[in-house]
Amino acid sequence: MDYKAIAQKTVQEVLGYTQDTSGWKVVKISKKITVSSKASRKFHGNLYRVEGIIPESAAKLSDFLYQTGERVTWDKSLQVYDIVHRIDSDTFICHTITQSFAMGSISPRDFIDLVYIKRYEGNMNIISSKSVDFPEYPPSSNYIRGYNHPCGFVCSPMKENPAYSKLVMFVQTEMRGKLSPSIIEKTMPSNLVNFILNAKDGIKAHKTPSGRGFRHNSHS
Template structure:
């Protein structure tokens, strides 16, 4: 499997998502996070976009969100998170297991993703991820195997305050199993709000 090509393709898609300003519909807004959605071009569901401001620089935020020594300590949604193979300096295979939800009504999910870190001019740093087939991580009987369509984090410095950054998160997961799509779609906006808020709190605790 050509992981470098997959990394380049998913990075281009996340860049295009970040530049796309049309068709987004507001679905949830809190004091610190705004979530919107639009139909996905990747599968029959929707792509969700969460936006918030974080008090840190893009380089530190992105490392905090994808390196296991940080992510496993602050992300309350995850049972486990590990990088199981480094393809090159900026590309790795990631294995993620989520907690169950709704008092066990939604079983834990596992994902095997390629993740690629890419930097752009102007201080923009991104993670770019998509689920891949990986022979060394077969499907487990303990979890439902999910599939992440192209997703990622886009982090950029705020011009008016260089000590703060805008974090934009794109997700479009297929959770697998027998879950009705309506259940999945109703949960994703709140999951995005929690992710961005947990990032903000975790950064203060672990990097202060």
């Protein structure tokens, strides 16, 4: 499987979502975070767009969002986030296991995702992800294997204050299993707001006075 080609196609799709201005419906606004949705073209479910402002530069924010060692310390939606195969410095395959949601009515899922970081001019960074087959990690009987259609984080500096970033997140997750779409539609917007709030808290916790924090990878 040509993972690099899949990664490059996925990041282009995510970039396309940023330029798609039609058909979005605002489904939740909370704590200056806006969640919009529209019907996905990939499956019988929704594509969600989440927008918020993060008090960190775009470069450091994008590094923070994909660093596997730190992710589960702040992302309360995940039990496990591990790199299981590295293709190059910007492309890797991750295995994630989610927590249960909706008072336990949505059981944990596991995902195998191809993650790719692409840096654009103007300090905009996109972290794209898409589920792929990876023979070394077949589905197990312990979890329902979910599927992420093209998803991503888009981190771009605020023009008026580059120390702050606009984070736009696109999510279109096929939970699979025997879930009614209404349960997913009721719980997803709040979960997405919580993700942004958790990321803000995580960044705050990692800004230590001694200068020890998350590492900034300067590769291009």
